[in-house]
Amino acid sequence: MAIVVQKYGGTSVGTIEKxxxxxxxxxxxxxxxDEVVVVVSAMGKTTDMLINMAKELSEAPSRRELDMLMSTGEQVSISLLSIALNEMGYESISLTGFQAGIMTEGFHTKARIQDIEIDRVKQYLSEGKIVVVAGFQGINENGDITTLGRGGSDTTAVALAAKLECTCEIYTDVDGIYTVDPRLFPTARKLDAISYEEMLEMASLGAGVMETRSVEIGQKYNVPIYVALSSEDWPGTYIKEYDVTMESKAITGLSVSDKDLMVTINHVPYEVKNISNIFQSLAKMDVNIDMISQTAPSHGLVNVSFTAPKSDEDIIQGIMDQILKEFAGAEVEIEKDITKLSVVGIGMRSQSGVAAKMFKIFADNDIAFKQVTTSEIRISYVIDTTDKQRAIEIVAREFNL
Amino acid sequence: MAIVVQKYGGTSVGTIEKxxxxxxxxxxxxxxxDEVVVVVSAMGKTTDMLINMAKELSEAPSRRELDMLMSTGEQVSISLLSIALNEMGYESISLTGFQAGIMTEGFHTKARIQDIEIDRVKQYLSEGKIVVVAGFQGINENGDITTLGRGGSDTTAVALAAKLECTCEIYTDVDGIYTVDPRLFPTARKLDAISYEEMLEMASLGAGVMETRSVEIGQKYNVPIYVALSSEDWPGTYIKEYDVTMESKAITGLSVSDKDLMVTINHVPYEVKNISNIFQSLAKMDVNIDMISQTAPSHGLVNVSFTAPKSDEDIIQGIMDQILKEFAGAEVEIEKDITKLSVVGIGMRSQSGVAAKMFKIFADNDIAFKQVTTSEIRISYVIDTTDKQRAIEIVAREFNL
Incomplete structure (x- = not known):
């Protein structure tokens, strides 16, 4: 008899029938x-509907109040699911984030789980109940309801599994992790397993299926995460620690993201504290910076480029306005029609030449890139969105994805 | 600078515009x-919509889960109202029942407020914030979300006013308390003020505007309750302690209710414990008994009649089935097409003859009554619903309501 945490997203609980x-x-x-804990999201488009109501009243509603509002979506799902289970003769109890002991810290609408007081969940499990937990939400030290931001229900599920030392099964509308997003490259292959590290790179690059944070928690606490279809029994993909049984190709996957914009600041006076201040201002506002590149100083000035979520454009614009005031002569360019293309693979550690091959592919096919960054297991390129589809097909073919 | 608690019902917050x-x-x-605390109900028909979803899944959903589900309705209203206030430049904060410290006891879906930990509300008031509290809900000692049953948002508002020692203003879709429900008797007069005692009798008799419980709390803690229109500025009715400035007619109002059914149990062996057991069984299931009458024993058997809410019919039926098993020869009749008609007035204490006048009115107009009960300030009659409209008009005319 094992414990399992399952998670069902909004589409999977979108109607009473579902x-x-x-x-x-x-x-x-x-x-x-098995002893079952289940984490659910809000039904279908509920969250969007709630946000739209708020937007009718205010262009920039208070994030605390938005959390109060949005958290009702999951509360509806958990009670209905619990009612459905009870009706089928299965003892069940629903718990909101705060009742499940999910303590958070950080900003409203993008809070982080600090800890879970798991006793209540364990108690109900020991009574034989199916425990239905509201995803995406928690409570902070002020007793205010918080939400965890994008992919928050996954985070709830993986964090619960970490505390319960069990597997986390994420049921969704895709049937696993693919080498490339099948919507972009229909002949992409589904992976049986992928390492946390690779998944992290792919998730942070916008692979869509899983958000970074939940994979990080999985990695930190060694929680096996299984991603599969909610509508059918069909083998999914395990996200787990790297082991030799996994494929050992140079490249495991190709991630593509249109969600970032690229900011270039030219002619910043070259002092470490200037650059540091820029990124500190962004960090203070919780803007997630991904790629950063900086040119060598010339005439005491440097150029800095970085990518960040398009959703934070307003915040970024505000900070840039400040920078322009601070550094006379600086110029800021914000490019939105860009795509981030990244190849990811643990195999890169042992197999050299991936970067060389990528540069050659781009050169041969006349695809210009605006920024390149590398990590131990990935190489990312910023290209014009107009080159996206062509680049995907060429890279996927060359690396046999 | 005074504190005031205002309450707006579901109709008053039914749309974004409202x-x-x-x-x-x-x-x-x-x-x-003024320092303002505002209690709101769920938007329009939200609660009904939520209950209908639950009913699609189960004919008899768990009451704990129903509370979890229903409480989301008020949570949506408070966050939206708070967003609207912030947008207008007024600092505001929304609080769920548990955040507002509303501790409850008793059954789910009809819990009672046990106490309010008012510090958090007071703190926000002292910071100049408008405090927006979710009506109808609280939290019990297990940390489960509870709801307060019909009129629960009024109860929340009056209880908060009691704790804050201030007036409670109930804004609704009726403009005050009338001598008779104007929908039943269009020429009824609106009262400027009514005593708690009279209002209690009228409320318990189904006068519609205010539920008993909130008036009881008002009386207990001497909270002046003002009932008025939410859509316009128009004088409403004060519910407060009786004083000589109030009208001193024999009859203040006439209450009419179709919400009860009448149960008659014939041929119960005459022992005090038998009758007591019946009512204890009903009390255990939280069935609210109103009128009770019992005939004198004959051949060691008695007949008992009582009225109770039609909404509890299933529970009552169950208990009656038990009684039939226990007492061989007993017979149970449940009548649903009955109306309870009650005249209420503190003046009855000093002016005799109201009962005599009522009996004469019924006799002269050939209206049969099935049960009569009296209290110090009211007389109630159970009549056939077919006689209702005629009885209302005659009584209202005779007592100049």
Whole structure:
């Protein structure tokens, strides 16, 4: 008898009928003897609908109040799912974030889980109940309701699995992790397993299926994460520690993201504290910087480029306005029609020449790139969005993805 | 600078536009220098919609889960109202029942407020914030979300006013308390003021505007309750301690209710413990008994009649089935097409003859009654619903209501 945490996203609980189907799946799992915790998101488009109501009242609603508002979405799902389970004869109890002991810290609408007081969940499990937990939400030290931002329900699920020392199963509308997003490259292959490190790189690069944070927690606490379809029984993909049974190709996957913009600041007076101040200002506002590159100083001035989420454009614009005031002569350019293309693979550690091959592919096919950064297991390029589709197909073919 | 608690019902916050209007009213009040706490219900038909979703999944959903589900309705309203206030430049903060410290006890879906830990509300008031509290909900000692049953938002508001030692203003879609429900008797007069005792009798008899519990709390803690229109400035009715400035007619009002059914149990063996057991069984299931009458024993058997809410019919039926098993020869009749008609007035204490006049009115007009009960300030009759309209008009005319 094992404990398992399952998570179902908004699409999987989008209607009363779908909630009933999820209940059936949970019941079947319970029948196998497992102790089941299930994390659910808000039904379908509920969160968007709630945000739209708020936006009718205010262009920039208070984030605390938005959290108060949005958290109702999951609360509806958990109670309905629990009712469905009870109706099928399975004892069940729903818990909001605060009832499940999910303590958070940090900004409203993008809080982080600090700890989980897991006793209450454990107690109900020991009573044989299926425990239904609201994803995406928690409570901070002031007793205010917080939400965890994008992919927050996954984070809730993986964090619960970490505390319960069990596997986390993420059921969703995609059937696993692919070498390339199949919507962009239909012949992409599904992976049986991928290492946390590779998944992290792919997630941070916008691979869509899993957000970075939940994978990080999985890695930190060694929680095996299984990603599979919620609608059918069909083998999914395990995200787990790297082992030799995994494919040892140079490149495991190709990630593509249109979600970032690229900021270039030219002619910044070259002092370490200037550059540091820029990134500190961005960090203070919780702007997630990804790629950073800086030119060598020339005439005491440097150019800095970085990528950041398009959703933070307003905040970034504000900080840049400040920078222009501070550094006379500086220029800021914000480019939005860019795509980030990254190849990821643990194999890169042992197999050299991936970078060389990539540069050759781009040169042969006349694809210009605006920025390149590398890590131990990935290489990322910023290209014009107009070159995106062509670049994907060429790279995927060359690396046999 | 006074503190005031205002309450707006579901109709008054039924749309984004109406929420904005409520925000304007609150802002105007704040501008007058008052410290404002506002209690709101769920938007329009939200609660019904939520219950219907639950009913699609289960005919008899767990009451704990229903509370979890329903409480989201108020949570949406408070966050939206707070966003509207912030947008208008008024500092505001929304609080769920548990955040506002509303501790409850008793059954789910009909919990009672046990106490309010008011410090957090007071703190925010002292910071100049308009405090927006979710009506209808609280938290019990297990940390489970509870709801307070019908009229629960009024209860929240009056209980908060009791703790804050201030007036409670209930804004609704009726403009005050009438001698008779104007929907039943269009020429009924609106009262400027009514005593707690009279209002209690009228409320318990189904006068609609205010539920019993909130008036009881008002009476207990001497909270003046003002009932008025939410859509316009128009004088409403004060519910407060009786004083001589109030009208001193024999009858203040006439209450009419179709919400009860009448149960008659014939041929119960006459022992005090038998009758007591019946009512204890009903009390255990939280069935609210109103009128009770019992015939004198004959051949060692008695007949008992009582009225109770139609909404508890299933529970009552269950208990009656038990009674039939226990007492061979007993018979149970449950009548649903009945109306309870009650005249209420503190003046009855000093003016005799009201009962005599009522009996004469019924006799002269050939209206049969099935049960009569009296208290110090009211007389109630159970009649056939078919006689309802005629009885209302005759009684209202005779007592000049």
């Amino acid at each position: 909630i009933r189907n999820v209940a059936k799946r949970l019941a079947a799992r319970r029948d196998q003897g | 929420i904005r209007n409520v925000a304007k009213r609150l802002a105007a009040r704040r501008d007058q220098g």
